[in-house]
Amino acid sequence: MAAQLGRRLRKGATSGAVVAAAVAALAASQAPEMIPPPTDNAGGDRAIGTGDATTPPSDGSATGDSPYFTELPPLNTPNKPGAPTHLPVITGPAEAGIPASVLAAYKRAEASVRSTDPGCNLPWQLLAGIGKVESGQARGGGVDANGTTLSPILGPALNGVGFANISDTDGGAYDGDKIHDRAVGPMQFIPSTWATWGQDANSDGKKDPNNIYDAAQAAGLYLCANDRNLALKADLDRAVLSYNRSTEYLNTVLSWFEYYKRGTHQVPDGTGVLPVDRSDNRGRGNRPASTPPYSPLPTTPAPTTSAPKPVTPDPKPSETGVPPKTPPATTDPGKTPTTPPTKPTVPPTKPTVPPTTNPTVPPAARVARLTTVATGALTATTGNAFGKAPTVAALDASGAPVTGVSIKFEIVGSTDARFAGARTTATVTTGSSGLAASPALQAGQKVGPFTVRATVVNRTLAAEFTATVTARQADTLTRLDGDAALAATTGTGFTQQLRVKATDKGALAPGVLVTGAVVTSKTATDASTEGPYFKGEAGATARTKVFTTDADGLITLAPGDLLAGDKAGTFFLKLTAPGGGSTFVELTVAAPEPTPEPSTPEPTPSTSDAPTDSPEATSSPSPSA
Structure with missing residues (x-):
């Protein structure tokens, strides 16, 4: 990182204060316009907000700490389309351009994650910063109409030689390597991380790390894990470091994040600027052969008037020990001789301080x-x-x-x-x-x-x-099982089922709180102190209960839910709902019929005590007498 910063300073930065201001600006955060999530399916993506639920990331990083592009953004404020350019820049306008499909994927991912996890405050510019550092915005936007890269973007084998040592986890399905894992796609997920976080954002039936829509949404969910709020600097740093555990990586990503927040514009797919330098020092060999090389703009404007070309010094002056000859003065009859300078004078380019406000003030x-x-x-x-x-x-x-x-x-x-x-x-x-x-x-x-x-x-x-x-309202309560009274005897329960339908303006009214109270008459205003009561309740409110209508607007009183009590007579169950709906259900409580007592039979007189007129009963003297 230090080498890269020095290289950037040598390309035109003349004041360390500019670098300090740019670094200080990393502490600021900004969300895009507060607009509703898009509802279109541009690019074939599925409905916003249908991303998989986030889960905490496992130990390690999304990329396996694979190499990344280390180039820093220009110090000049990005020029928006149509804005005049007063100062030459190295790659300002071009670097601020993001390929159309890639930009759409970032913005769609932001909208999707914000709809399911608004507290994360994910800005699409952060995804753009990571995409720039990981793959140069999918190799300058080298994607097809569905957002899939035209050729795979693979990192080096993570074999422990200069990188992490991660044995194969996908059987080569994503990275084509059955020995070691490699980072895959425009957001450079290793297969083991993609297995957890992979998304199907373009509704093609598969979760493809080579698709920018799928990869951008997965990256957004990954950054928001663990209830992070990316508007807070500490959470922002932790999120980026979870992607690649390197302080230099963090600083590079946040530099691009801040740069993109100050202004971007859309460029056609395949025309984005490709970075060159990578953290593994592979340099220009990483530019894909299918993409034309990028030549930076000159650091100074072309001269407006012609000047004589300086004469090239004699070759190899160090070998001869003779200093180079001074070129002869240019002469022309009638004109004053002129001597060309040995070097063209180049006015220093003063970098513009990017922030429009003082970044040190939060x-x-x-x-x-x-x-x-x-x-x-x-x-x-x-x-x-x-x-x-x-x-x-x-x-x-x-x-x-x-x-x-x-x-x-x-x-x-x-x-x-x-x-x-x-x-x-x-x-x-x-x-x-x-x-x-x-x-x-x-x-x-x-x-x-x-x-x-x-x-x-x-x-x-x-x-x-x-x-x-x-409260939800119902203007009508209708009994569904007729108008017959519910009957029971004292000490028992009502055995009939009661069903009442609630409607409001003719439509079923679910979720309405209906109050039921046992009263002595239809004109009574207070609940009765005796008579029927609700099962399971006791005390002063035993004869009052609140019911909630179900999804069909019904309340149901099952057999045995209402007990008769010990007072015989006629009572009413009064049902009322917010909105004016009401109905009465008659309750008849009868005393049990008395059990008849057994009758006592009349006593029958004994025959031995009864008088008799039988002659046998007349006493007579015995013959002996």
């Missing part, structure tokens, strides 16, 4: 106020998403927007509402318009207001929003 420090952006009332019904997101604008003292400010959104108050991913906090970076919107906000089942607070990270500047969760 974006957060330039914010004078944080204001809410009117997005209408923040309301949602239970279980549904809020239609709008809390949005703030970061402004400086003059009222101008401040780009690259990290804004922390936080849910405050007693609520079960959450941001996407079931989170209560999220950090978002302001775009060029100074705006930052929170991730999607989802209402829970708890009804009522709560607060969303937006704060400038590391500052006390804050703005607050009031959000409200309301």
